[in-house]
C-alpha cells in the first residue's frame with residue numbers, strides 16, 4: 001500500500017520532469033495540478049505554505065516543479081499565518097495549500113485573521129472528488145460556502161481550462177484595493193483531470209500590477225490647509241502605510257513638517273521609532289490633545305479607541321486617507337476623507353505644505369507638553385528596566401533583549417503583556433519589520449509569521465535576523481512549528497517570556513497550594529499554566545541545546561550565542577516574575593465604545 005503510494009509519487013516526479021505527457025495522437029496533455037502550478041507561477045506567486053495529504057500531494061510536487069517555494073508546516077492555521085505574512089512582506093499573496101474538510105477548516109481562523117488585517121492571501125484546498133459529493137465523500141465539506149465569509153473571492157473552477165482564469169482573478173482580488181483573502185477549491189477530480197495543453201489559455205492571463213490610486217488634488221489642498229492651521233497636529237501611521245510602501249515619502253513629510261507622529265503596532269518602523277518626532281512614549285497624551293489628526297492607513301477601531309472621547313479631544317478633526325472608501329467616516333466623521341494610496345498622497349501633501357512653509361516649531365506649546373510627558377513616562381520605564389531584582393520583570397527583560405539583537409531585526413511578537421510592553425521597548429527602525437497579533441488580536445500567529453519572515457530574509461536580506469518574542473501561553477498555540485524552522489534551517493531566535501500563564505500565573509508553591517485544595521479541574525486557575533516549563537528543551541529534539549535564563553547576564557549570553565547560529569532556530573526561555581505587570585495605565589486598555 002505504502003509502496004504503491006510511493007510508486008505513484010515517483011511516477012508523478014518523473015512526469016513533472018517531463019511536465020506534460022503526449023496523448024491524443026501526439027497532442028500534449030496537462031493535468032489540473034500542473035495547470036494550477038503554472039497559473040500561480042504566471043501570476044507571480046513565489047511562496048506556498050501548507051500541509052499535504054490526499055488529494056494535494058501531487059499538487060505540492062507540481063508547485064515545486066513549476067519553481068514555487070513550498071514550505072511544509074505542522075498545522076494548517078500556522079501555514080495560513082505564514083502565507084499571509086509573506087503576502088504582507090512582499091505585496092504578493094502567498095499561497096496556503098491544504099487538504100479537504102478539516103484541513104480547510106483549520107485554516108479558517110487564519111483566513112479571518114488575514115481578512116481583518118487586510119493582508120493578501122490565497123488559500124487553495126483540495127476537496128473530495130465531485131462524483132463523491134452528497135454521498136459521504138472522504139473529508140467532504142461545503143468548502144466554498146465555508147470560505148465565503150472569510151474571503152473577498154471564493155470559487156471552484158468549473159473545468160481545468162478555467163483554472164488559469166480563476167487563479168488570475170483570485171490573485172487580483174487578494175491584492176486589489178484593500179487587500180484580503182481569496183479561496184480556490186480544487187476537487188480531486190479537477191486536479192487529476194487531463195486536457196490537451198493547447199486548449200488551456202495560459203498566456204491570455206498576464207499578471208498586471210495594480211495601479212496606484214492617486215488623490216484628488218482639491219482634497220490634498222484641504223488637508224494641507226487644515227494641518228497648516230492646526231495648533232496640535234498629529235500623524236498616525238498605520239499598517240496600510242507600511243503595506244503601501246510609503247516609508248520614504250512619510251519620512252520626508254515628518255522631517256519637513258516636524259509634526260509628531262504615532263505609529264500603530266505594525267505601523268512601527270515606517271518612520272523610525274528612534275526618530276525625534278515619534279511620540280509613542282506620550283501616546284495617551286498625543287491622542288487626547290491633538291486638534292488635527294492625519295490618519296494614514298489605519299482604522300479607527302478598538303486599537304485606536306474608536307477615535308472617540310474620552311481618548312480624543314471632542315471636536316478633533318480627522319484627515320483620513322485610505323485605499324478603501326467604504327472605510328471613511330467609520331465611527332467618527334472625518335473632516336477630509338481622501339481615497340488614495342498613502343504614498344502619492346503623502347508626496348503631494350509634502351509639496352503643498354512646503355509651499356506654505358509649514359513647520360511646527362519645537363518651542364511650540366504642543367511639542368513642549370509632549371516632551372514633558374515623554375520624559376516622565378521614560379523615567380518610569382527606565383526605573384523598571386534597570387531593576388535587577390529577581391525574578392525579573394518585563395521591562396528589565398526587554399531592555400536586555402533590545403540591547404543584544406541586531407538593530408534591523410524583524411520582530412515578531414505575540415502574547416498579552418509580552419506583546420504590549422515589548423511594543424514600546426523593542427524598537428523598529430525599518431518598515432514591515434514588526435509582525436504581531438494585529439487587528440484581530442490573534443494568539444498563535446507568532447511561529448507562522450516567523451517562518452515567513454525568515455524565508456523572506458533568506459531570499460531578500462540574508463544578513464537580517466528574525467526575533468520571535470512570545471508569551472509562554474502564545475507560544476503554546478503553534479510551538480511545534482519549531483520543527484518547521486529546523487527542517488528549513490531558518491535561524492529564528494524564539495524568545496519566550498515565561499510567566500507561567502495567560503496574563504500571569506503563579507510560582508511553584510502557590511500553584512501547589514492551589515491545586516491541592518480540591519478537584520484539579522475546579523481549583524486550577526484557568527489563567528495558570530504549569531510552572532517553570534522548560535520550553536527550551538524542545539531544541540533537544542534536534543540534538544542541540546536551548547537556553548534557560550533567570551538573570552540579565554544569562555539573557556545576554558544566550559542572545560550572543562543565538563545571534564551566531566545561522567542554520568537553525570534557537571529557543572531562549574526566560575523565567576520572569578509570574579505576577580509581573582505593566583505600567584499603570586491612565587485608561588482601561590479596551591476603552592468602551594460610547595455607542
Ligand code: ADP
Pocket residue numbers: 116117118178179237238239240241243244245264265266267296297298299300301303321322323324327340341342343438439
Ligand atoms: P493598523 O492596524 O495599523 O491600525 P488597520 O489594519 O486598522 O491598520 O488599517 C489599515 C488600513 O490601511 C485599512 O483601512 C486599509 O484599507 C488601508 N490600506 C491598505 N493599503 C493601503 C494603501 N496602499 N494605501 C492606503 N491605504 C491602505
Ligand code: MG
Pocket residue numbers: 471472473497498499500501502503504
Ligand atoms: Mg504568560
